[in-house]
Amino acid sequence: MEPVGAAKPIECQITGMDATTTLETVSSLEQNCVTEEKVDKPSDCKIPKTESGDCENKAETPSEVIEVKVVYNKNKYNVNAPSNTTIADFKKQLQGLVGVPVSMQKLMYKGLLQDNQTLISSGITKGAKIMLVGSTLNDVLAVSYVTKQDVAEAEKAASTKEPLSKQKIHRKVLDKGIPDDVMPGIKSKNESLPPVPLSGMLNKHSGKVRLTFKLEADQLWLSTKERTEKLPMGSIKNIVSEPIEGHEEYHVMGLQLGPTEASRYWIYWVPAQYIEAIKNAVLGQWQLF
Numbered sequence: 001m002e003p004v005g006a007a008k009p010i011e012c013q014i015t016g017m018d019a020t021t022t023l024e025t026v027s028s029l030e031q032n033c034v035t036e037e038k039v040d041k042p043s044d045c046k047i048p049k050t051e052s053g054d055c056e057n058k059a060e061t062p063s064e065v066i067e068v069k070v071v072y073n074k075n076k077y078n079v080n081a082p083s084n085t086t087i088a089d090f091k092k093q094l095q096g097l098v099g100v101p102v103s104m105q106k107l108m109y110k111g112l113l114q115d116n117q118t119l120i121s122s123g124i125t126k127g128a129k130i131m132l133v134g135s136t137l138n139d140v141l142a143v144s145y146v147t148k149q150d151v152a153e154a155e156k157a158a159s160t161k162e163p164l165s166k167q168k169i170h171r172k173v174l175d176k177g178i179p180d181d182v183m184p185g186i187k188s189k190n191e192s193l194p195p196v197p198l199s200g201m202l203n204k205h206s207g208k209v210r211l212t213f214k215l216e217a218d219q220l221w222l223s224t225k226e227r228t229e230k231l232p233m234g235s236i237k238n239i240v241s242e243p244i245e246g247h248e249e250y251h252v253m254g255l256q257l258g259p260t261e262a263s264r265y266w267i268y269w270v271p272a273q274y275i276e277a278i279k280n281a282v283l284g285q286w287q288l289f
Contacts, residue, residue, distance in 0.1 A: 193278070
């Protein structure tokens with residue numbers, strides 16, 4: 001029989017301790033038991049579980065589909081896409097819609113959009129208006145449009161091996177003389193591309209032509225009074241050129257934009273010192289001068 005007032009054994013299993021622990025350690029043992037009980041007690045669920053779990057499934061849900069407006073050539077298109085779609089993938093979607101190749105697209109929304117961004121990270125929400133800048137392949141080929149007569153004259157000249165500057169198809173432009181605002185030409189010398197566009201040259205219609213080399217974008221911008229075509233370097237199949245007889249400091253140069261020679265876009269009065277640099281930049285054969 002236990003004496004009245006004697007301390008009762010603490011019914012708590014603690015490694016290395018007797019069940020008849022003295023009164024002096026009761027307080028600390030109770031604290032330890034409470035602590036151990038709290039550790040063993042399952043905590044509130046804050047981590048997402050599977051569908052079979054008791055807690056609410058907080059796993060990432062599918063991205064919201066948003067509708068945006070894409071403006072291209074004064075036309076508006078309603079386009080649906082998940083908000084986490086990358087700009088690169090969004091361009092692929094637009095290619096099938098408007099026919100502009102991905103490599104020739106520039107998307108604008110509060111500035112130029114980068115391929116590695118997503119719609120949501122760019123701040124694009126439902127109803128946002130995105131501007132598309134670019135040219136279709138048909139637009140590019142239209143730049144080099146030639147008539148049947150042009151083709152016949154070119155084939156005739158090719159068969160006779162007549163110099164470009166002597167061929168009838170080119171004489172129509174060359175006989176008008178050197179343009180007043182063309183850049184100075186230097187024969188028998190190669191120079192790197194200047195920091196400014198090449199300007200003052202003429203096309204087959206005697207219209208002014210300016211060439212801007214956007215090497216960081218791998219593009220050649222071909223500008224006339226009417227429009228600017230942003231040509232990917234890879235779309236230019238070949239470049240031919242010859243000095244103009246009597247004015248060897250300038251060349252006749254043809255950019256082949258299609259599969260055949262008939263798709264050449266002719267440019268007249270190109271400064272001779274830049275011919276090799278143009279070919280190297282466009283065709284990918286880099287050379288230091």
